[in-house]
Amino acid sequence: MQVFRKIGLGISAMLVSLNACADYSWNFPTPVTPMALDTLHVHNKFMLISMAIFVSVLAIMIYSIFAHRKSKGYKAVADKAPSTAVEIFWTLIPFAILLLIDFVIMGIPAYHSVVMMENTREKADMVIKITGSQWRWQYEYLDGDAKGIKFVSNLSTPKDQMDKGFDGKKDEQYLLEVDNRLVLPVGKKVRILMTSTDVLHNWWVPQFGSSRVAVPGFLRETWVQVEKEGTYRGQCKELCGKGHGYMPIVVDAMPAEQYKTWVATMKEDLAKASAGADKEWTKEDLITNGKGVYEKNCAVCHQVSGSGLPPAFPALTGSKITTSPIFDADGKYLKDSHLDRVLNGKNVMPPWKGLLNDTEIAAVITYERNALGNSVGDVLQPSQVKAARQ
Amino acid sequence: MSTTTVAHHDDHAEHPTGIMRWLTTTNHKDIGTMYLTFSLIMFLVGGAMILGIRAELFKPGLQLMNPDFFNQLIGVHALIMIFAALMPAATGFANWMIPLQIGAPDMALPRLNNWGFWLLPPSAILLTLPFTLALFGIGDGALATGWTFYPPLSIQGGIGVDFAIFAVHLLGISSVLGSINVIVTIFNMRAPGMTLMKMPMFVWGWLITAFLLIATIPVLAGAVTMLLTDRHFGTHFFDAAGGGDPIMFQHLFWFFGHPEVYILLLPVWGFIPQILETFSRKPMYGYKAQVYSLWGIGALSVVVWAHHFFTAGMPVPALLYFMYSTMAISLPLAVLFFCWIKTMWRGSMSFETPMLFAVGWIILFGIGGLTGLVLADVAADAQYHNSYFVVAHFHYTLFAGGIMGIMAGTYYWLPKMTGHMYSEKLGKLHFWLTAISFNMTFIPQFFLGLAGMPRRIPDYALQFAEFNMISSIAAFTLGLSQLLFVYNIISCARGGKKATDKVWEGAQGLEWTLPSPPPYHSFTEQPVIK
Numbered sequence: 001m002q003v004f005r006k007i008g009l010g011i012s013a014m015l016v017s018l019n020a021c022a023d024y025s026w027n028f029p030t031p032v033t034p035m036a037l038d039t040l041h042v043h044n045k046f047m048l049i050s051m052a053i054f055v056s057v058l059a060i061m062i063y064s065i066f067a068h069r070k071s072k073g074y075k076a077v078a079d080k081a082p083s084t085a086v087e088i089f090w091t092l093i094p095f096a097i098l099l100l101i102d103f104v105i106m107g108i109p110a111y112h113s114v115v116m117m118e119n120t121r122e123k124a125d126m127v128i129k130i131t132g133s134q135w136r137w138q139y140e141y142l143d144g145d146a147k148g149i150k151f152v153s154n155l156s157t158p159k160d161q162m163d164k165g166f167d168g169k170k171d172e173q174y175l176l177e178v179d180n181r182l183v184l185p186v187g188k189k190v191r192i193l194m195t196s197t198d199v200l201h202n203w204w205v206p207q208f209g210s211s212r213v214a215v216p217g218f219l220r221e222t223w224v225q226v227e228k229e230g231t232y233r234g235q236c237k238e239l240c241g242k243g244h245g246y247m248p249i250v251v252d253a254m255p256a257e258q259y260k261t262w263v264a265t266m267k268e269d270l271a272k273a274s275a276g277a278d279k280e281w282t283k284e285d286l287i288t289n290g291k292g293v294y295e296k297n298c299a300v301c302h303q304v305s306g307s308g309l310p311p312a313f314p315a316l317t318g319s320k321i322t323t324s325p326i327f328d329a330d331g332k333y334l335k336d337s338h339l340d341r342v343l344n345g346k347n348v349m350p351p352w353k354g355l356l357n358d359t360e361i362a363a364v365i366t367y368e369r370n371a372l373g374n375s376v377g378d379v380l381q382p383s384q385v386k387a388a389r390q
Numbered sequence: 391m392s393t394t395t396v397a398h399h400d401d402h403a404e405h406p407t408g409i410m411r412w413l414t415t416t417n418h419k420d421i422g423t424m425y426l427t428f429s430l431i432m433f434l435v436g437g438a439m440i441l442g443i444r445a446e447l448f449k450p451g452l453q454l455m456n457p458d459f460f461n462q463l464i465g466v467h468a469l470i471m472i473f474a475a476l477m478p479a480a481t482g483f484a485n486w487m488i489p490l491q492i493g494a495p496d497m498a499l500p501r502l503n504n505w506g507f508w509l510l511p512p513s514a515i516l517l518t519l520p521f522t523l524a525l526f527g528i529g530d531g532a533l534a535t536g537w538t539f540y541p542p543l544s545i546q547g548g549i550g551v552d553f554a555i556f557a558v559h560l561l562g563i564s565s566v567l568g569s570i571n572v573i574v575t576i577f578n579m580r581a582p583g584m585t586l587m588k589m590p591m592f593v594w595g596w597l598i599t600a601f602l603l604i605a606t607i608p609v610l611a612g613a614v615t616m617l618l619t620d621r622h623f624g625t626h627f628f629d630a631a632g633g634g635d636p637i638m639f640q641h642l643f644w645f646f647g648h649p650e651v652y653i654l655l656l657p658v659w660g661f662i663p664q665i666l667e668t669f670s671r672k673p674m675y676g677y678k679a680q681v682y683s684l685w686g687i688g689a690l691s692v693v694v695w696a697h698h699f700f701t702a703g704m705p706v707p708a709l710l711y712f713m714y715s716t717m718a719i720s721l722p723l724a725v726l727f728f729c730w731i732k733t734m735w736r737g738s739m740s741f742e743t744p745m746l747f748a749v750g751w752i753i754l755f756g757i758g759g760l761t762g763l764v765l766a767d768v769a770a771d772a773q774y775h776n777s778y779f780v781v782a783h784f785h786y787t788l789f790a791g792g793i794m795g796i797m798a799g800t801y802y803w804l805p806k807m808t809g810h811m812y813s814e815k816l817g818k819l820h821f822w823l824t825a826i827s828f829n830m831t832f833i834p835q836f837f838l839g840l841a842g843m844p845r846r847i848p849d850y851a852l853q854f855a856e857f858n859m860i861s862s863i864a865a866f867t868l869g870l871s872q873l874l875f876v877y878n879i880i881s882c883a884r885g886g887k888k889a890t891d892k893v894w895e896g897a898q899g900l901e902w903t904l905p906s907p908p909p910y911h912s913f914t915e916q917p918v919i920k
Contacts, residue, residue: 025841025853028841028842035772036773039770042767042769043773043840046764046770050760053760054760057756058753061731061752061753064731064734064735064736064737064739065741068670068734068735068738068739069738069740070739070740074739076670076672076736076737077672077737087678087679090728091679091725093728094724094727094728097724098720098724101763102714102718102721102763103714103717106764106767107717110769111710113767113768113769114713114768114769117772118706118709162451162849164454166451170450170451172852173851174851174852175849176851198546199542199543199546200540200702202701202775202776204776206773206841209769209773211701211772211775212701212772213702215630215702216636217630217631217636218630234842235842235847237775238540239535239536239540239543239846240543241546242457242458242461242534243457244457244461245844245847245848245849311530312548
């Protein structure tokens with residue numbers, strides 16, 4: 001086994017250096033977790049074995065193709081009605097070779113890899129929850145200092161770069177940049193719980209070697225232990241609708257100290273946001289904030305202009321929901337009102353109550369009612385959203 | 391091939407002419423011809439769709455289509471290629487060749503045969519109609535979930551999903567009818583003296599395919615019907631909120647879907663050894679070993695399905711079981727490869743087009759098989775799964791292993807079917823263009839997958855640009871090369887050098903004892919096998 005490991009490492013070193021001198025990438029990106037390293041070894045070892053099989057079989061075929069030709073006058077040598085014993089002997093040779101490769105050379109290490117991959121709980125230092133939604137990821141820290149930190153991560157590549165006829169320079173990280181990155185401490189085993197709010201998604205960062213489907217209504221788990229500081233990128237890899245290509249993953253792996261600082265800043269922001277929910281906002285501030293929230297979260301379907309993509313995604317401009325009252329005479333919010341739809345969703349429209357905070361929901365609703373060609377004129381305060389959640 | 395092109399020496403054959411001949415025919419060769427023609431047309435339709443995809447993926451950015459249309463094209467491309475191109479091609483050859491190879495006058499159930507074919511055009515229409523309807527503002531296009539129909543995405547989807555569900559129902563009925571016919575024909579109509587262990591390999595391959603189809607198609611039909619009731623009648627088979635499970639659909643789908651791979655490949659594994667023995671001028675090696683291997687693969691294929699979704703989450707024992715059972719498929723497959731190569735070894739080989747395709751097929755299908763073996767490794771599969779590595783892998787098995795195999799069969803039997811020789815020069819050109827551009831299309835996709843490009847995305851990060859561009863250029867070459875194939879077939883059907891009865895110097899088997907083309911009722915007197 002040791003020999004294979006060495007050969008595997010040699011090859012990966014060679015391939016990585018090939019990587020460095022060309023824009024082309026010929027192998028997995030540099031692994032940064034134990035699982036990804038294991039995967040790279042399996043891959044390299046197996047590529048070596050299959051290359052050896054392929055080349056030797058091909059060599060035999062090529063020899064035969066050139067030597068045993070009719071045009072060279074080669075006379076067919078009829079297999080002398082192979083006696084069953086001889087035939088069994090010969091055909092068992094390839095059988096035995098594959099038996100050895102499958103269940104010994106590959107099979108034994110594969111067993112250990114599977115056990116390692118599925119061992120999510122033992123010695124886990126922290127737990128996070130990842131929720132996939134059409135078409136964004138939500139990250140939540142479930143324990144330790146960071147407990148309670150929760151945010152949504154959206155694609156942040158400017159829309160015009162994706163359009164037809166864009167002739168400027170695309171960002172270096174085109175389609176692989178997000179507004180809020182997941183931050184993980186280096187060297188800690190992070191247990192990841194995975195779920196989804198709508199359809200199947202798959203959280204995949206190639207350099208981590210782990211990928212797991214997010215299934216709505218179920219928890220799935222996996223784990224990562226990032227050994228090297230840096231920024232790592234990945235994408236959703238389960239077809240999840242029209243935004244499937246537009247839900248990237250960006251992870252910053254930080255040393256413990258830096259991670260602590262990040263946690264402290266995030267906690268502060270959270271406190272500020274919940275304080276913001278209690279204060280009275282002006283209409284203008286809400287609209288300004290709401291524009292940002294809208295373009296990040298809503299414009300994918302309802303479009304930047306609010307015109308939607310009927311019939312799947314209705315227009316907001318002049319729609320019944322965005323122009324009719326939110327509250328009844330007693331101040332209770334109405335069923336099928338604007339606020340109800342945003343909080344609880346319906347059909348394809350996801351429920352946003354878990355994804356956006358009170359201020360964001362208040363801002364985006366105020367924006368939708370007073371921009372995008374609408375001018376209802378009313379203002380929704382974060383405190384009203386907070387009340388509506390109860 | 392049109393009605394005017396099949397000239398028959400029919401002594402006692404009376405049949406209507408013109409369109410009525412084809413609508414009402416119960417003749418196995420007429421029906422076979424219709425299956426093959428349908429398959430060729432749908433191959434071009436499915437190919438055109440994927441060229442749209444490759445054009446979009448030529449460079450980063452959205453050039454030609456919106457993501458939703460992109461998703462529709464990939465799913466319908468796969469359904470068309472699998473159900474409307476590859477399967478009908480195999481059934482077409484079954485119709486043409488099984489009676490000829492076992493010395494029967496026709497298929498056992500001729501009216502069923504006719505119905506089996508005429509279910510296909512409506513289902514092709516059902517699959518593609520939503521594209522047209524969307525142009526008139528009805529619905530939002532075809533199925534956009536990929537060919538696998540995974541819920542809950544397919545429950546969200548528009549009427550395209552319903553159309554696809556009914557198309558799959560029709561295609562499934564057609565396949566089951568065809569399979570029943572094949573089994574009944576093989577068990578009842580073999581020439582005297584042709585015991586099971588003397589049957590040509592193609593007949594064996596099809597017999598196992600037919601059993602697999604009958605075993606698995608009903609499961610697919612059940613799964614998509616459950617999807618239909620989830621969509622419209624308020625059931626919750628695949629909805630966790632009502633106690634269902636989306637992953638259960640994947641189990642049901644792939645219980646059909648994995649055997650399906652072998653359903654597509656087994657007929658090819660049948661006739662490739664026959665081509666090899668013909669052009670090596672010596673009998674195939676290890677007939678019995680091959681037959682047992684085919685059975686072994688057929689049996690294993692129905693117990694390995696969950697390797698298609700290792701990343702969906704499963705208990706460790708299940709992961710291990712599906713990993714090891716999947717790896718076990720390589721054992722009989724290794725025996726097959728050995729026998730194929732041993733058949734060539736020390737033969738007196740010549741390389742007419744069918745032989746070129748058969749030899750190229752062994753090499754390319756070998757790459758598909760080897761990459762499939764490493765995909766079985768659960769831990770590594772987390773990385774490969776749903777990346778372009780998988781896309782490249784299954785095109786090596788289904789394009790090289792399936793379609794290029796069918797092409798080998800087409801060139802092999804075309805002179806027998808039409809009575810004319812095709813252009814050997816064009817055939818060889820077609821082979822080299824296909825083999826080279828196929829590799830240029832899919833080798834870059836292996837590297838794209840390793841670098842981390844997920845499949846089914848309409849736009850991609852800049853680091854994937856070069857390989858995608860190479861792949862797109864090669865894909866267009868591959869697509870255009872197929873026009874040579876079409877031209878060669880049409881001109882061969884229209885005329886050309888007369889083919890002899892035996893056609894190929896080393897040909898063996900009953901079909902070569904009949905004139906080319908064979909009489910309308912193939913064997914009116916049963917040949918006797920000694």
